Amino acid sequence: MKKIFLLILILVAQTYANNFDDGYYWQTIRKNDKKAIEFYTKAIAKGEDVQDSYYNRGVSYDNLGKYDLAIADYTKALNINSNDYQASNNRGLLYEKRKDYNRAISDYKNAIIANPKYYNAYYNLGYLNNNLGNYDEAIYNYKKALEIKPDDYQSYNNIGVSYDKKGQYDEAISYYSKAIELNNDYYLAYGNLSGIYIDQKKYEKAIDAANKAIRINPSDHKSYFNMGLAYYYLGEYSKSIIKYEQAISIYPKNSSYFYNMGLSYDNLGDDKRAIQYYKEAIKVSSKNTDAYHNLGLIYIKQKRYKEAKELAKVNCKIGDCELNDLIKKEGY
DSSP: OOOOOOHHHHHHOSSOSSHHHHHHHHHHTSOOHHHHHHHHHHHHHHTSSHHHHHHHHHHHHHHTTOHHHHHHHHHHHHHHOTTOHHHHHHHHHHHHHTTOHHHHHHHHHHHHHHOTTOHHHHHHHHHHHHHTTOHHHHHHHHHHHHHHOTTOHHHHHHHHHHHHHTTOHHHHHHHHHHHHHHOTTOHHHHHHHHHHHHHTTOHHHHHHHHHHHHHHOTTOHHHHHHHHHHHHHTTOHHHHHHHHHHHHHHOTTOHHHHHHHHHHHHHTTOHHHHHHHHHHHHHHOTTOHHHHHHHHHHHHHTTOHHHHHHHHHHHHHHTOOHHHHHHHHHTO
8 A cells, every 4th residue: 555654553543643544544454445435535625645545545446346436546546646556557457357458458568667666567467468368478577577576486377378378388387387386285387287288198197287286276176177188088988077077066167067078978878978968068058069069969879860950050050060061961
């Protein structure tokens, strides 16, 4: 925050010399943002610490989820002091939340101009650029963040993610490994390693990395899924089903989990359960074209041609006409 007060003053009194101090007390000590806003509003009306009052009131609005009011106050703070790098960064976060990415990037960059040693803005620029697919820009900004905080394992992990997305797996593994070296309990890095090992067809390594992630965080559904994938590619379909079930029990909103469960049952020749899970996959995501396709193939095998044709038409409208073309070619 913008002001530091001696702890002894906080302990001695709850009412301070001016409204700004009262607002700060309610905001930071009592954690009551509504009350803090009352005092910051009075401070602004009386001309007390106006720039800081706008900034701090913006933080309280931000905490309460009143993002439009927060943006307005951060803007007013910046109008008074354009070098307020914290206000620029915080406003950028809110623009990012609203998917106004150009403004978010501009605010993060302005924060860095105002304070070239401000780690948060570099990190946020890296995070946003990674999500936008600007991986080189993301890597650059994460590395700048690391110049300021060399032990930041999250930045190492996120650089790994960017290299992973670029298909530069050796570099990604190096950065994931560095993140783990700095924080041996960082389950996300183990999970990310597991995903890369699957891409590299190093399935035993993938299982080992996923197991480490799960030991740290038993709720890591992605690592259970990765283990399921690894077992599937090893041809151990029954083991893959167990892991997919665990993933689904934690997070039943991922269509791919149900689809891959269906795929494992399909490979075991259990049409009934394969149909069940392909249908579940479609229920979770009506755009899962692979689930439509494979379900249609089972129906064809069972000579349920009418149902297969209906699925093929739906799938073709989504964008996958392979099943529809097959049905026409074979004359089903």
